[in-house]
Each structure stands twice: as structure tokens, then as C-alpha cells.
Amino acid sequence: VAKAKALLAEAGHPDGFDTQLFAMNTDPNPRIAQAIQQDLAAVGIKASIQSLAQANVIAAGGDKAGAPMIWSGGMAWIADFPDPSNFYGPILGCAGAVPGGWNWSWYCNKDLDAKAAEADSIVDPAKSGERARMWSAIYGKIMEDAPWVPVFNEQRFTMKSPRMGGADNLYVDPVHIPINYDYVYVTDVQ
Known part of the structure; x- marks a missing residue:
């Protein structure tokens, strides 16, 4: 926190500044944005959260004056x-x-x-x-x-039980688009 405050002062913002933080309005993004907001507040940056539909966040990001800060998590850029x-x-x-x-x-x-x-x-x-x-x-x-x-x-781990059927490569990312759950099944239905 002290180093961040010193860098802000060096950049001409000794008392911090006010800004907006745009985030997609589906969970967990608003909660993550609140955590970021709290971290920013600790160094004097007051960020009001603009929790919007994904299309509106994307539109704001694509406008140079539209969104000074964006939490882009969950927007499917992988x-x-x-x-x-x-x-x-x-x-x-x-x-x-x-x-x-x-x-x-x-x-x-x-x-x-x-x-x-x-x-x-x-x-x-x-x-x-x-x-x-x-x-x-x-x-x-x-x-x-x-x-x-x-x-x-992010680091993901996918495990496969011996009870599960379907090609092994489907288990690398079973939620890949198109959805591969159609090809994953249980071999010993009870």
C-alpha cells in the first residue's frame, strides 16, 4: 500500500483520484469488482462500480472515453x-x-x-x-x-474417473464450445 501511494504521488495524484470500474453484472464479477474497489480505496483511488450487461461493458471498452477501468474477467477471452x-x-x-x-x-x-x-x-x-x-x-x-x-x-485441473466414458481429450476442457458434455457419460449407471 505504501509503495502504491508513493507511485500515485509520483504520478501527480498524492491524494488519489476518482474513477469508474466497469464489470459484467453476472456472478462472481460484481463481487470481484467490489474486492478490487476495496484494494483501490486503500491507496486513495475511489472507484465507483458500473455493473452492466456484458455487451455494455464491451461497448464501453471499445470507446476511448467509455471506460477508464474494466474488470474483464468472465468475458470469455481465453x-x-x-x-x-x-x-x-x-x-x-x-x-x-x-x-x-x-x-x-x-x-x-x-x-x-x-x-x-x-x-x-x-x-x-x-x-x-x-x-x-x-x-x-x-x-x-x-x-x-x-x-x-x-x-x-487461472489454472484449471480436470480429472476423469474410471467410471467415465468418452474420449480422453474431451476431459481436457469438457465445457469447450461446442459443449462436449454430449459425448461424456457414465459407464456404470446405477
Whole structure:
């Protein structure tokens, strides 16, 4: 708390400031937003919560003057393919920092965009280590610039009982879209 207050003072806000925190209005998001609100209040930031339907939060995020802060948890932005480029373009790259875009921090670093394009151009599997190092450096720079405040990094565990039937790969993410519950079943119905 003391370090956060010192950084706020250094940034010209010795007494904190007032702002708005937008969050989707379905549980548990309003409760998470309240916890964030309490943490912010401890350092002098008074955030009023705007608990809205998901579409309204998305619309506010896509308007540069629309939402100064967004708790985006639960908005279905997941790593839908296992590659470091997955998040960069739409939510951190300059191309996403446009009205209606998903780069809600409006972060744009043209040097990193060029490095991201260079990293993405590496398609030779023998150079995958080089590509991974480039992406690691890109994300390291983004963390230095701090356009986001990461709250947590989810880790999921899925277990399968011997009583359960269905292909093993369905159990990696049984709630994947389309819903795979149709293909998961119990083998010894009682």
C-alpha cells in the first residue's frame, strides 16, 4: 500500500483520484469488482462500480472515453490456440486500439508491433526457440509498460474417473464450445 501511494504521488495524484470500474453484472464479477474497489480505496483511488450487461461493458471498452477501468474477467477471452501471439494482436496491438476494438487499455507500441510481426513470421519449427524468446521479450516489455493490471492467472485441473466414458481429450476442457458434455457419460449407471 505504501509503495502504491508513493507511485500515485509520483504520478501527480498524492491524494488519489476518482474513477469508474466497469464489470459484467453476472456472478462472481460484481463481487470481484467490489474486492478490487476495496484494494483501490486503500491507496486513495475511489472507484465507483458500473455493473452492466456484458455487451455494455464491451461497448464501453471499445470507446476511448467509455471506460477508464474494466474488470474483464468472465468475458470469455481465453487462449483459444496455444501460441504466444494469441493475445497480442487484438487486445494489446495497435490494430486493436481503435473504436470498437478489444484493446481496451488503448495500448499501442509501434516498435512492439514490428517485433510481433517479425516473431510471427518465424514459421520454421527448427526456430521455435528463437520465436518463443522474441515473444517473451515482447510480453516482458508490455509488463514494463503496464497497460494492464493482472489480477490472477487461472489454472484449471480436470480429472476423469474410471467410471467415465468418452474420449480422453474431451476431459481436457469438457465445457469447450461446442459443449462436449454430449459425448461424456457414465459407464456404470446405477
